[in-house]
Amino acid sequence: MRIELEKRPQVSKLFGFVSPLLALALTLIAGSVMFALLGKDPMEALNAFFVEPLLEVWSLHELAIKAAPLILIAVGLSVCYRSNNWNIGAEGQFTIGAITGSILPIVFYDWHSPLVLPLMLIMGAIGGALFAAIPALLKAHFNTNEILTSLMLVYIAQLFLDWLVRGAWRDPKGFNFPVSRDFAPEAILPAIWEESGRAHWAFIFAILAAILVWFMMRFTLKGFEIVVLGQSERAGRFAGFSSKRMIWFSFLFSGALTGLAGISEVSGSIGHLQPAISPGYGFTAIIVAFLGRLNPLGIIASGLVLALTYLGGEAAQLSIGVSDKVTRVFQGLLLFFVLSCDTLIFYRIRIVWSRVQAIAGKAAQ
Incomplete structure (x- = not known):
């Protein structure tokens, strides 16, 4: 006896819509079991995790701060994934975007101009795009697996940042701590509504x-090209589309948005460079993209949900005394259930009792 996945002859649109909601529900159930095993009241724990962070205005600002990089990165990744290019290295592109965007306020700290902030954002986006160009080049011209190359580059970016803040860019007045000098006021991303919180x-x-990427995917030729090449490279070639150009476009576009997220996080939330500028936004954004069904508008909602897990993890540490690793567990459970539900959209489970039955099943297909 063995278990096989058999491709469904027709995909259910209803289940495709319900799948993310089902994944969320299963995550909550699994989370309740986890809290019970830890000796915590599941209802109290879930309340601390998902409700308490939404009860104060300042916490809504914090939710927006956490959601911003997740949404920006996931929107870029959705373009990659829908074109069948698997950029897993957003965390590295986020870091490089933060580094390149920080050149002006750190190296040219005496330059005070209204142009500083716009140039920082542009340089951050360019830095992220150039770093994403490395796996694009390797895939387009050497057929290298982009999953491996983009992922390995994450560690290079993080170690490069660590080297900078412990060496050339370390603040001379920072008491030997591994941080850069603080950004000047001209280099700080302004708050949206400063009186009530620090969301920027x-x-x-x-x-x-x-919104713009949703419009591109829905109403433009480029969006059609992304979908066609993602579903069938051969069909795309017949339509006159180039898979190599799409590799370059998707990686550069994704890297630019991710780099913009990196410099925005440093400029808006932190105010300087330090060894750790991200709690794993680049990897969590992968969950955001798939939970949002690779739809930019759906990604807004899923980004807020995943941002809530960060805030909820911090709140749960204080209120019920659980480990900060609970956040990662919730995110991992959510990814597992999202992928499981997505698999069952396209495949059904079939139990094969004998070799003869397996051959008959394949012949019937």
Whole structure:
């Protein structure tokens, strides 16, 4: 006896819509079991994790801060994934975007001009795009697996940042701590509504990016090209589309949005460079992209949900005394259930009792 996955003759649109909601429900159930095993009241724990962070205005600002990089990165990744290019190295592109965008406020710290912030954002986007160009080049011209190359580059970017803040870019007045000098006021991304919280314009950038990419995917030839090449490279070639050009476009586009997220996070939330500028936004954004069904508008909602897991993890540490690793467990469970539900959209489970039955089943297909 063995278990096989058999491709469904027709995909259910209803289940495709319900799948993310089902994945969320299964995650909550599994989370409740986990809290019970830890000796915590599941209802109290889930309340601390998912409800308490939404009860104060300042926490809604924090939610927007956490959601902004997730949405920006995931929107870029959705273009990659829909074109069948698997950029797993967004965390590295996020880091390089933060580094390149920080050149002006760190190296040219005496330059005070209204142009500093716009140039920082542009340089951050360019830095992320150039770093994403490395796996694009390797795939387009050497047929290298982009999953491996983009992932390995993450560690190079993180070690490069660590080297900078411990060496050439370390603040001379920072008491030997591994941080850069603080950004000047001209280099700080302004808050949206400073009187009530510190949410900054990166959230606006994220919403605008999601809307514009949704429009591109829905109403433009480039969006059609992305979908066609993603579903069938051969069909795309017959339509006159180039898979190599799409590799370059998707990686550069994704890297630019990710780099923009990196410099926005540093400029808006941190105010300087330090060894750790991300709690794993680049990897969590992969979950955001798939939970949002690779739809930019759906990504806005899923980005807010995943941002809530970060805030909820912090709140749960204080209120019920659980480990900060609970956040990663929730995110991992959510990814597992999202992928499981997506698999069952396209395949059904079939139990094969004998070799003869297996041959008959394949012949019937």
